[in-house]
Amino acid sequence: xxxxFKSHEGFCPDCGSVLPxxxxxxxxxxxxxxxxxxxxxxxxxxxxxxIQFNTxxxxxxxxxxxxxxxxxxxxxxxxxxERRCPACKNETMSYATLQLRSADEGQTVFYTCTKCKxxxxxxx
Numbered sequence: 001x002x003x004x005f006k007s008h009e010g011f012c013p014d015c016g017s018v019l020p021x022x023x024x025x026x027x028x029x030x031x032x033x034x035x036x037x038x039x040x041x042x043x044x045x046x047x048x049x050x051i052q053f054n055t056x057x058x059x060x061x062x063x064x065x066x067x068x069x070x071x072x073x074x075x076x077x078x079x080x081x082e083r084r085c086p087a088c089k090n091e092t093m094s095y096a097t098l099q100l101r102s103a104d105e106g107q108t109v110f111y112t113c114t115k116c117k118x119x120x121x122x123x124x
Contacts, residue, residue: 076114087118
């Protein structure tokens with residue numbers, strides 16, 4: 001019987017639906033058209049997989065990062081606004097917002113001084 005579908009491994013060459021997994025011995029029956037195929041319909045039976053894991057930072061890498069950072073060269077932690085820092089009187093602070101309280105209440109704004117890194121919060 002000629003097929004109207006391009007034959008790809010794991011798909012029924014007659015109706016195009018996904019074939020059930022091969023159970024070791026015997027044929028494979030298509031769920032849709034009930035046609036029985038030999039295990040060769042899956043093509044080659046060997047598969048190779050490569051699993052890529054992220055590297056986990058160590059305590060040493062954290063301490064090296066901390067030593068490299070200096071307050072003057074560090075980028076702000078978010079958008080910058082004109083707001084006076086209560087600690088060092090610097091005129092610019094960066095901010096971030098989060099919805100910490102219920103949805104019908106305002107958001108919480110976290111301000112960070114761009115000079116001394118003093119942090120304060122405001123419920124808007």
